[in-house]
Amino acid sequence: MDPDKMFHPSLAAALMKLDPEDGEKMVEYFQTHALLTREKALLQASVREQKKLMVENGKLKKDIEQLRLQLQDKQRRRVAKALLSNHTPDTPVNQPPSFAEDTAASPSPSGALEQVGKSTRRRRGDRRALPACPPMEADLPVDVSCLDLRVGRILRVDCHPLADNLTIQEVDVGEKVPRTVVSKLARKDLNGALAVLLCNIKACKLKGVASQARILWCFQSDHGVELLAPPTSSIPGDRVTCLDFPGEPDQELRPKQRVWERIQPSLQVDARGVANYKGCGFQVKGKGLCRAPSFTNCTIG
Known part of the structure; x- marks a missing residue:
């Protein structure tokens, strides 16, 4: 209610008459109230309007989600x-040919057998000619977070019994x-x-040893190969991650x-000797970076 309309000059005058000393304060008080x-x-x-808008927004979100599901379907x-x-196939399965069509198409038993043979060959040919469905998953984006990289300690190294150029290592990875x-x-x-070990590759046999x-x-x-070294304070089982690529690794590649073939070309050792993926260093959280002991500007594999 408008205070000017509520407090008519006559009402204000009446209050002033009743209490000449505090009448003005009373008028001011009522106007403020x-x-x-x-x-x-x-x-x-305003609060009611805001709640109403929130309810309408919720309904709109549900409608959009239903429309999206319908579109996908x-x-x-x-x-x-x-x-x-x-x-x-050329002839619909649920529509059997009429008797007249059968008679015209196969005037004799031998002709019928020949027609069946041609139809079978045509269907087999069609089946062989079906285009192979491309693997949809191969187009999914991948990055280093897909790899389960862990610190391991090499417990022993033995020669492979069936191959002179292979060795067998027993490695503790915290399991x-x-x-x-x-x-x-x-x-x-x-x-x-x-x-540093890649632990979520599929196990495979090399000369009879998995x-x-x-x-x-x-x-x-120019200098050959050397182990990629985790921080010296690491223990077997510590995860090796990249800060800019968070996420849980795949259970198995x-x-x-x-996946490994698509990620490996981006694994490098920089000029400081730090291992990185697309410029982001490999780290064991809270313990430091993974490095090449003596190499710089080289590849990791």
């Missing part, structure tokens, strides 16, 4: 329909049982050394996706 009441009403109306049906139309790693590069003097991980090495054309 009326202003506060009006502001409170405006604020409550329509796209899946469209793709399925296109695939079925491409692979449908109950050490992992077996088959490598071309390990030397016997690496017993007790710390290394390799359960991959040791990372630094390659320099699928060979068909060639």
Whole structure:
């Protein structure tokens, strides 16, 4: 209510008559109270409007989500329909030919057998000609966060019994049982050394021995190879990560996706000897960076 309308001059004059000393203060008090009441009403109306808008926004979000799901469903049906139309045989399965068509198409038993043979050959040919569906997962973006990189300690190195150029390492990566790693590069003097291992590759047999991980090495054309070294305070099982690429690693890298092959070219040792992926250093959180012991500007593999 407007305080000017509420306090008519005659009402103000009446208050002044009743209490000449405090009448003016009383008028001022009532005017202030009326202003506060009006502001409170405006604020409550604003809060109600805000709540109403929030409810409407929630409904709009639900409607958008339903429309998105419907669109995805329509796209899946469209793709399925296109695939079925491409692979449908010449004669619909649910529409049997009429007796007259059978008689015209096969006037004799031998002709019928010949027609069936041609139809079968045509269908087999169509089946062989079906285009292979491209692997959708191969196009998914990958980065170093997909790799399960862990610190390991080489417990022992043995020669491979069936291959002179291979060695077998038993490596502690913080699990109950050490992992077996088959490598071309390990030397016997690496017993007790710390290394960085790729632990989520699929186990594979090399000359009859299953390799359960991959040791990372630094390659320099003029000086050969050396182990990529984690921080000296690391312990077996510590995760090796890149700060700019957070996330949990895949449970197991699928060979068909060639994740390692797509990431490995971006693994480098910089001019300071620090291992990095696209310029972001490898680290063991709270313990330091992974380095090449003596190499700089080289590749990791």
